[in-house]
Amino acid sequence: MKLASTLLVFVVSALLALGLVMLFSATMFHRSDGFWSTQLLYCCIGVVVCLGAAMSDYQLLKKVSVPALVLALLMLVAVMIPGIGLERNGARRWLQLPGTTFQPSE
The missing domain is CATH 1.10.287 (Helix Hairpins)
Incomplete structure (x- = not known):
């Protein structure tokens, strides 16, 4: 190293x-x-x-960067869809996954 x-x-x-x-x-x-x-x-x-x-190999990141960006954007949009996005304390920022919740903005 x-x-x-x-x-x-x-x-x-x-x-x-x-x-x-x-x-x-x-x-x-x-x-x-x-x-x-x-x-x-x-x-x-x-x-x-x-x-x-x-x-x-960090060159692998070049190959997956665009699909990862698209996936992240889709998850951010999915938060706003009723039934998919979970609302807590008046804010809809969470996705409900089996067994856990996930906050895509983080």
Whole structure:
């Protein structure tokens, strides 16, 4: 790896570790390990995805960029269609997926 990539991996790892320590210290007097273990799981998933992205050929992004843009725009429009877009607190910004909701603007 180049120096910049190594530095980036180090900084991201340090921020992940700091976030886990802060979350653990904030919830240490509660009898729930749910927050900490969920965050640790998401950190591990994020590291795997990051390593996969770092090892992949970035030229592939050229091929999928236009279809991804079209899909993103279609999801943004789908939010406004009654029955597809979910309204919460007076705002229609969510898509209902099986088992979860998804906010395409994020």
